[in-house]
Amino acid sequence: MNSSFEAHFSAMSTRLEGDDSPVWAVHDEALERQSNGEDVYLLSVGDPDLATLPTTIRAAIDSLEKGRTHYAPGRGELGLREIIADIELRASGKPCDPDEVVIYPGATNAIYSVLACLLDTGDDIVVMEPMYVGYDGIFKSLALNKIGVPLDVDSGFTFDLASVKAAVTDTTRLVFINTPGNPAGNIIPAAKLQELAAFCLERNIWLVCDEVYSMITFDGEHISLRKAAQSLDNVIIVDGMSKSHAMTGWRLGWTVAPEKVADRLLAFTSSTIFGCCQFVQDAAAHALVNDEEYINGVREEYRQRRNYVCERVGGILGLSCDVPAAGMFVMIHVDLAGTNGLAFAENLLAEQGVSVLPGIGFGDCTEHYVRVSLAQPITILRPAFDRIEAYCEGQA
Ligand SMILES: Cc1ncc(COP(=O)(O)O)c(C=O)c1O
CATH class of the missing domain: 3.40.640.10 (Type I PLP-dependent aspartate aminotransferase-like (Major domain))
Structure with missing residues (x-):
């Protein structure tokens, strides 16, 4: 039954309505393509792929049982x-x-x-x-x-x-x-x-x-x-x-x-x-x-991934990066004619099925950057960077 109810929302929720940022558009499309069974590499998410420490899971179960x-x-x-x-x-x-x-x-x-x-x-x-x-x-x-x-x-x-x-x-x-x-x-x-x-x-x-x-x-x-x-x-x-x-x-x-x-x-x-x-x-x-050994392992894993990503970036014409001292991401500078970070991310997804986040989403100063997440193992980073390299070679 149709009703004449007119929904009224607070100014606060209206300010939050819809995220029309093109940054997430790239990521959302990648997710959709992946859920449709397409072969897409997601380097856009900051959710660690690593497992929670098993004894932490045990501690939660024990606590629930108590x-x-x-x-x-x-x-x-x-x-x-x-x-x-x-x-x-x-x-x-x-x-x-x-x-x-x-x-x-x-x-x-x-x-x-x-x-x-x-x-x-x-x-x-x-x-x-x-x-x-x-x-x-x-x-x-x-x-x-x-x-x-x-x-x-x-x-x-x-x-x-x-x-x-x-x-x-x-x-x-x-x-x-x-x-x-x-x-x-x-x-x-x-x-x-x-x-x-x-x-x-x-x-x-x-x-x-x-x-x-x-x-x-x-x-x-x-x-x-x-x-x-x-x-x-x-x-x-x-x-x-x-x-x-x-x-x-x-x-x-x-x-x-x-x-x-x-x-x-x-x-x-x-x-x-x-x-x-x-x-x-x-x-x-x-x-x-109880996390000393675990954290050392996490840090070492991300260090290896960071080193791998920076090394690959260094070998690709048109891309460069500073080696990050910490964290889970590498900001890559895109220096290819006629493109900025957003166009790069959109075209990379369209042509090679790799999703990275356009730097403009983090501020105007990173318009010519894209962000790559280290929350993927090197077994994923390797083929993803093979595709990034192929994409850049195609632009040269
Ligand atoms: C700088 C920074 N602060 C906060 C958060 C969110 O943390 P939490 O999952 O604890 O809400 C993130 C997640 O990416 C982050 O990068």
């Missing part, structure tokens, strides 16, 4: 928060109280909660570009005004502190950074982090750092913002298990923030998520204290 299937404390299970506080103490050399830690179903929700608690509609948010595409929806949902500051693309995606400072105005209330970075795999050095933290403190600005790739480093060490910053009063970090522990589907992330911020976050999560699964938190607690 009946850990009820509501959990809003801040997160104390045992897990103690383990994370201890990791933070060791990473930063600064004390961390478990009450400064709040657990979320993934880093995405953690970032959303932090920004919702610290910023108002229309506020500026200063963020580095190229930027992880997932932030876009959060910023749109909260109606934040993104002020993108490019990394220095021509010198290996280095963090340009002077440009960040220049982007901060009297109305700026928050600077958002991501180190190690997605998609560029850059690590912000300790001295720059320290100076940025001091600058933000002096200007009365929050400094939030997404550190979800902190354990996937190859050249140089990840320096936590909490270690670099002299004062932690304005500092919040976000981390999680998705990438380092190949646990994207488990949904487990956290924030570490001054207690008065954590209290605000608790009040917010109490009305949004109302606590995370007990058995997932038990499994995460197990993983975080």
